[in-house]
Amino acid sequence: MSKAIPSLKVLFTGNEKKYIQDNIGRVLDSGYLTLGRYTKEFEDNFKKISGTKCALAVNSGTTALEIIFRILDVDRRDVLIPSNTNFATAIAAVNAGARPIFYDGDAFPNLKSIERKITPKTKVIVVVHIGGYICENIFEIKKLCIKRGIFLVEDAAHAHGSEINGVAAGSIGDFGAFSFFPTKVITTCEGGMIVASNNEFIQKAAIYRDQGKDESGIRNILPGNSWRMSEIEAVVGLAQLKNFHKDTKHRREIIDLYYKELNKLPISFPKTSCKPSGYKVIISVKNEKEATGLKTFLKEQAISTGKGVYDIPLHLQPVFKKFNKSKLPISEKFSKIHICLPIWRFMKKQEVKRVCDVIKLFYSR
Ligand SMILES: Cc1ncc(COP(=O)(O)O)c(C=O)c1O
Known part of the structure; x- marks a missing residue:
């Protein structure tokens, strides 16, 4: 029988492994194990992929979504979510206090189903770029959101580097969330990224990420959590960006x-x-x-x-x-x-x- 073919493999090149080993050594020697220079470098490089002005690394794609929903204050409001998506998309909305309203679709959203589900309670529509494919009518959905005063969030967990009409996944809607789970096209072992071109939004997300602390470092002003990415994870992510x-x-x-x-x-x-x-x-x-x-x-x-x-x-x-x-x-x-x-x-x-x-x-x- 021919050699087995798995559904996917998680692989690193020799150069990537060397970069990871060397730089994890540097992280350990520095004593800065979280929120240090590697996380910043990973964010700065990743925003070139998402085509946004800002990017903020967190500990998972689920967290990226939850922080976005919290900032958009979806509490007791409706968030429209495709039924064909990962558990994370909906649970992040539920954890932020929203009611998830599921809309229909195959690999792509069904626009009529979205239109039918919009009510005055709708605060956010989430589009998920399933498998890394962006739907043809994404700009129509964006127009609909603008017309109805609804935020468009891209769950781009699968869509690092996907683009349509020259526009990158993550920069189409108001905010985007990526995952770096091991199966994804870039992995940090565990990790996620919030992307946006609104700097104020990202600053608020940074507060949520670090126990809701303001710049004093001692005042907790938002109900955040320990949602940081570690420096070691950022090193693993950075290693793959070159290729x-x-x-x-x-x-x-x-x-x-x-x-x-x-x-x-x-x-x-x-x-x-x-x-x-x-x-x-x-x-x-x-x-x-x-x-x-x-x-x-x-x-x-x-x-x-x-x-x-x-x-x-x-x-x-x-x-x-x-x-x-x-x-x-x-x-x-x-x-x-x-x-x-x-x-x-x-x-x-x-x-x-x-x-x-x-x-x-x-x-x-
Ligand atoms: C569509 C989608 N959204 C969000 C997530 C959550 O990402 P994470 O596992 O990094 O929390 C996943 C995870 O695979 C996903 O497939």
């Missing part, structure tokens, strides 16, 4: 190759003109039976497809049951018929070809 553009180009070539090899089959890729981050390669098939059959067939050939984005829509998750007011048929269908194909940083083109050959074999039987 980021090369990596993104490679990931996009992988996606293009999948598309070229598979576009004659009865499957579909997300339809968008965006340049994705390459976090995920998402395909949709005819129905659940076909999706299960294809995943099993791939597994028999030692090819793993891992988890979907996402297998259970949030409005059906037990923890959010009390907020579930309606059926969301597009999300429910999408959760059953999509598959994420293998992709990682240094995936070889022969590995993509092998995955594609197995998929072609599945459809030729």
Whole structure:
């Protein structure tokens, strides 16, 4: 049997490992283990990727979202959230006191569903760039938000370096949140980033990040938390930034190759003109039976497809049951018929070809 192909690999180059080892040594020798020069350098470099004036590193993507929601004062207000997203998007809003209102969609938001769910209580609409793909109608959603006086928050946890019409993920809405969880295209082991072009907002976020303390360092003026990123995590993130553009180009070539090899089959890729981050390669098939059959067939050939984005829509998750007011048929269908194909940083083109050959074999039987 051919070598197994996992759904993803978390990899570092030799140079990156050397940079990490050397600089963790420097961090330990300096005695500054948190909120030091590496975190600042990571933030300064990351804002070039998000295309925003400011960036603030925190301890997770979930925290990045929660701080944004707290600053926007969503308490007892509604936050519109796609049902097809990670638990984090909704729990961050709930923890900030909001009621999550789930809207429908597949890989992309359904605009009609969003419009139907807006009420005078709506404070924020969240768009999640699922798998690193930005939806074609993001600027229409932005216009709608401006017209209705609603904030647009981008959950860009998957979308480091994604862009549409030359605009980077994170700089389209009012505020953006990124994750550096190990599976993401840049990782700090655990970590997140808040991005915005509003400096006052970021200064407030910095207060939330460090136990709500003002510049005196002794007065707690906001209900913050210990939400800091450590210097060691910032070093791990910085190490990958040097190769980021090369990596993104490679990931996009992988996606293009999948598309070229598979576009004659009865499957579909997300339809968008965006340049994705390459976090995920998402395909949709005819129905659940076909999706299960294809995943099993791939597994028999030692090819793993891992988890979907996402297998259970949030409005059906037990923890959010009390907020579930309606059926969301597009999300429910999408959760059953999509598959994420293998992709990682240094995936070889022969590995993509092998995955594609197995998929072609599945459809030729
Ligand atoms: C869409 C989305 N938002 C937010 C998060 C939360 O990020 P973290 O795990 O860094 O808290 C994730 C995590 O994978 C995610 O997929």
